Amino acid sequence: xxxxxxxxxxxEESVQKTPPAEPPFKLLNLKQGKVKxxxxxxxxxxxxxxxxxxxxxxxxxxxxxxxxxxxxxxDCPSCGWPDPDDDRSRVAEYCENGAKALAxxxxxxxxxxxxxxxxxxxxxAKLTDYExxxxxxxxxxxxxxxxGTHYQPISWDGAFAKIAEHLNQLDSPNEAAFYTSGxxxxxxxxxxxxxxREFGTNNFPDCSNMCHxxxxxxxxxxxxxxxxTVKLHEFxxxxxxxxxxxxxxxxxPRMLSALARGKKNGxxxxxxxxxxxxxxxxxxxxxxxxxILGITAELADLYLPVKINGDLALLxxxxxxxxxxxxxxxGKVFDHEFIQNKTGGYEEMIQHLKGLDLEDLAFxxxxxxxxxxxxxxxxxxxxxxxxxWGMGVTQQHNGVDICRExxxxxxxxxxxGKPGGGPxxxxxxxxxxxxxTMLINNHPTQEQLDKLQEVFGFNPPRENGYDxxxxxxxxxxxxxxxxxxxxxxxxxxxxxxxxxxxxxxxxNLSVSVSIKLNRGHLIHGKEALILPTISRSEKDMVNGEWQxxxxxxxxxxxxxxxxxxxxxxxxxxxxxHIVCHMAKATLGDKSVVxxxxxxxxxxxxxxxxxxxxxxxxxxxxxVKQKGGFYLPNAARDGNFKSKKYTDRASFVISELPxxxxxxxxYLMATTRTHDQFNTVIYGLNDRYRGIYNERRVIMxxxxxxxxxxxxxxxxxxxxxxxxxxxxxxxxxxxxxxxxPEKNTVTxxxxxxxxxxxxxxxxxxxxxxxxxxxxxxxxxxxxxYKKMESFGS
Numbered sequence: 001x002x003x004x005x006x007x008x009x010x011x012e013e014s015v016q017k018t019p020p021a022e023p024p025f026k027l028l029n030l031k032q033g034k035v036k037x038x039x040x041x042x043x044x045x046x047x048x049x050x051x052x053x054x055x056x057x058x059x060x061x062x063x064x065x066x067x068x069x070x071x072x073x074x075d076c077p078s079c080g081w082p083d084p085d086d087d088r089s090r091v092a093e094y095c096e097n098g099a100k101a102l103a104x105x106x107x108x109x110x111x112x113x114x115x116x117x118x119x120x121x122x123x124x125a126k127l128t129d130y131e132x133x134x135x136x137x138x139x140x141x142x143x144x145x146x147x148g149t150h151y152q153p154i155s156w157d158g159a160f161a162k163i164a165e166h167l168n169q170l171d172s173p174n175e176a177a178f179y180t181s182g183x184x185x186x187x188x189x190x191x192x193x194x195x196x197r198e199f200g201t202n203n204f205p206d207c208s209n210m211c212h213x214x215x216x217x218x219x220x221x222x223x224x225x226x227x228x229t230v231k232l233h234e235f236x237x238x239x240x241x242x243x244x245x246x247x248x249x250x251x252x253p254r255m256l257s258a259l260a261r262g263k264k265n266g267x268x269x270x271x272x273x274x275x276x277x278x279x280x281x282x283x284x285x286x287x288x289x290x291x292i293l294g295i296t297a298e299l300a301d302l303y304l305p306v307k308i309n310g311d312l313a314l315l316x317x318x319x320x321x322x323x324x325x326x327x328x329x330x331g332k333v334f335d336h337e338f339i340q341n342k343t344g345g346y347e348e349m350i351q352h353l354k355g356l357d358l359e360d361l362a363f364x365x366x367x368x369x370x371x372x373x374x375x376x377x378x379x380x381x382x383x384x385x386x387x388x389w390g391m392g393v394t395q396q397h398n399g400v401d402i403c404r405e406x407x408x409x410x411x412x413x414x415x416x417g418k419p420g421g422g423p424x425x426x427x428x429x430x431x432x433x434x435x436x437t438m439l440i441n442n443h444p445t446q447e448q449l450d451k452l453q454e455v456f457g458f459n460p461p462r463e464n465g466y467d468x469x470x471x472x473x474x475x476x477x478x479x480x481x482x483x484x485x486x487x488x489x490x491x492x493x494x495x496x497x498x499x500x501x502x503x504x505x506x507x508n509l510s511v512s513v514s515i516k517l518n519r520g521h522l523i524h525g526k527e528a529l530i531l532p533t534i535s536r537s538e539k540d541m542v543n544g545e546w547q548x549x550x551x552x553x554x555x556x557x558x559x560x561x562x563x564x565x566x567x568x569x570x571x572x573x574x575x576x577h578i579v580c581h582m583a584k585a586t587l588g589d590k591s592v593v594x595x596x597x598x599x600x601x602x603x604x605x606x607x608x609x610x611x612x613x614x615x616x617x618x619x620x621x622x623v624k625q626k627g628g629f630y631l632p633n634a635a636r637d638g639n640f641k642s643k644k645y646t647d648r649a650s651f652v653i654s655e656l657p658x659x660x661x662x663x664x665x666y667l668m669a670t671t672r673t674h675d676q677f678n679t680v681i682y683g684l685n686d687r688y689r690g691i692y693n694e695r696r697v698i699m700x701x702x703x704x705x706x707x708x709x710x711x712x713x714x715x716x717x718x719x720x721x722x723x724x725x726x727x728x729x730x731x732x733x734x735x736x737x738x739x740p741e742k743n744t745v746t747x748x749x750x751x752x753x754x755x756x757x758x759x760x761x762x763x764x765x766x767x768x769x770x771x772x773x774x775x776x777x778x779x780x781x782x783x784y785k786k787m788e789s790f791g792s
Contacts, residue, residue: 030697031693033690035690037281038284051103068098075430077105080428082232097682102537104680111135120150144529154529162509167586175481176482176484178484181488184431185551186437186438186606188549190612205471206440209469210493218401229416229636234421239267244272274306275689275738283296314365317356319353335415343648344644399768408651458592471483475506478506500757509527510525513575532571535563535568537564538572557628558622558630560628580598666744666774669745669746698745700735704742704744719774720773729750730779730784
């Protein structure tokens with residue numbers, strides 16, 4: 001790496017120091033503009049090009065853009081929104097954030113062994129996440145010895161021997177945990193879970209545990225299938241699209257095209273969110289002349305500014321109003337034929353709604369009964385209703401209840417298992433759904449384990465393993481000795497940053513499979529390994545043959561993906577090979593799996609997937625067909641098996657939360673900026689919200705700012721006191737923003753430190769990062785003395 005690409009830090013380090021869980025804060029020059037009422041347009045195109053230039057990959061990355069999300073190309077490494085079945089643009093079947101993700105992995109900047117020799121772990125930890133992420137691609141395996149201050153190069157054989165040594169020294173396989181990111185392909189995920197289960201544990205924390213585990217629990221309980229039921233083309237021909245707690249303009253921008261197409265064909269859109277997000281309001285399509293000219297296609301017909309955690313009350317209020325309409329129009333509002341033949345628990349549900357008070361529900365929702373009635377009027381005589389939701393729903397403490405209430409509404413309208421209707425949770429990462437299908441699951445079914453035993457001949461562990469939350473606790477309690485991360489940035493993605501960091505430091509070995517440096521490499525076990533791998537966009541050559549992998553999108557389509565760029569380094573190994581070599585080194589001759597067969601060709605992996613997982617018949621042939629193939633989905637076909645009934649869907653009654661706050665308390669929800677995907681920070685602007693040059697901000701209602709004796713631009717510290725423990729996020733800037741009173745919004749991972757490891761979603765055990773009680777104080781320069789984050 002050239003000198004100009006090196007961070008400007010002091011490389012001199014002679015004594016091991018514990019790096020902080022968060023970097024020292026670099027306050028920038030906050031600027032504000034207008035909150036936008038539309039998304040994408042020409043600025044998105046310009047930003048995409050600028051990111052390619054910044055990463056010094058205009059030609060290399062630009063060439064790859066034309067192959068991203070194409071039938072003969074590679075799957076976007078960003079969100080899991082499905083590709084169109086038939087009308088993909090040959091010019092730009094990608095969005096701004098997809099282009100940013102590609103620019104970062106296609107960058108020409110490299111991190112070599114010389115870089116790590118010159119820069120200690122302690123000094124690298126002083127950089128911001130943004131600075132760390134822009135250093136370049138990892139290019140060779142690196143090792144941090146016990147007591148070491150600098151990562152040093154290690155051979156691949158040496159790295160696998162080190163992993164095997166630590167794993168085979170464990171008193172129990174359950175002293176190791178194996179994390180998975182949504183970037184991991186189906187093939188690598190299947191081989192990964194197979195190795196881990198043959199090793200002897202179900203400790204599979206994965207990114208689903210932090211995003212849509214809640215959705216899976218609710219859908220399985222009510223419908224018997226843990227996935228959504230809607231196909232992409234159904235958005236084009238439906239009556240109503242409801243979007244709850246999801247921001248498509250930033251998190252899945254290509255969804256805007258589907259919404260605009262549905263709206264053009266007559267669909268009405270209801271947006272429910274505490275923030276008036278640009279991507280819910282309007283869309284300027286950069287592939288159309290109208291969009292280039294600045295003509296906005298309006299999206300939301302009705303926007304309901306729900307309070308944080310007011311969603312359950314809002315849904316119940318709409319259902320109660322619909323019940324009144326049903327009395328006035330018997331048999332025309334609710335689908336009684338569907339209810340009688342396909343559901344159970346209807347009478348109990350109706351009695352529950354009758355006992356609720358509409359004005360009380362409206363108060364708890366933070367939306368007037370008049371506005372709620374408008375929503376119910378739109379739904380009144382419609383039965384083709386699609387409901388989309390994101391982490392604004394799933395990361396609330398009663399998120400499973402909210403998801404089940406969404407399903408209750410759809411069941412009342414008969415809008416599940418019919419064209420143009422159904423639940424559609426919008427998954428975040430590009431193969432997070434595929435990971436779970438490939439059995440990356442800490443609580444597998446006995447049937448799934450039986451099939452593995454039948455095909456491979458070993459008896460996999462039968463007890464449930466650790467999810468993310470329990471992994472963190474086990475680290476902290478010394479019950480875990482080895483942590484293996486297949487992609488992702490576990491530290492920054494998880495809650496309770498200080499607590500998690502201390503747990504990671506208890507490990508004997510931490511291993512990260514990565515394409516770029518992140519903070520998770522700098523908060524490490526007593527020994528640490530960084531294993532660099534190829535990216536989605538790079539060629540994967542095995543024995544001279546150009547390999548393809550496969551992924552599953554958020555609507556259950558499995559499609560191939562084949563990179564086309566030359567790898568940034570000759571020392572990179574693909575994820576499937578990393579798993580196979582680790583398995584061979586760890587299990588040796590004891591393994592009953594032919595790992596060399598997998599090493600030779602990915603077709604062999606897919607042949608075994610086909611034997612073990614329903615829906616993958618003739619996998620190697622069907623995955624190559626144009627557009628891939630849909631996996632079976634019983635609920636989509638109108639066949640239900642809920643937790644309570646063997647042959648029907650179930651209405652599930654949930655009680656409303658109290659949500660009591662002290663006078664000086666607020667509810668905080670964490671969110672992304674537009675210059676961000678998951679924990680990856682592309683830039684320092686949140687263009688759609690009009691916030692520039694700064695991430696340490698807290699968005700507050702103007703009335704709350706006045707009542708607290710503050711003003712916009714003030715510096716404040718944020719406190720959380722869950723579990724009797726004081727958690728502090730210091731030095732934030734107050735930003736006036738149209739959020740409901742007593743509600744605040746901040747960015748993650750900066751405020752993950754305030755999310756208690758015990759503040760979880762009931763049943764799904766996910767972090768409740770959209771429901772955090774905080775107090776706000778004017779910034780105290782002495783606050784750092786109180787913070788354990790900066791101690792040893």
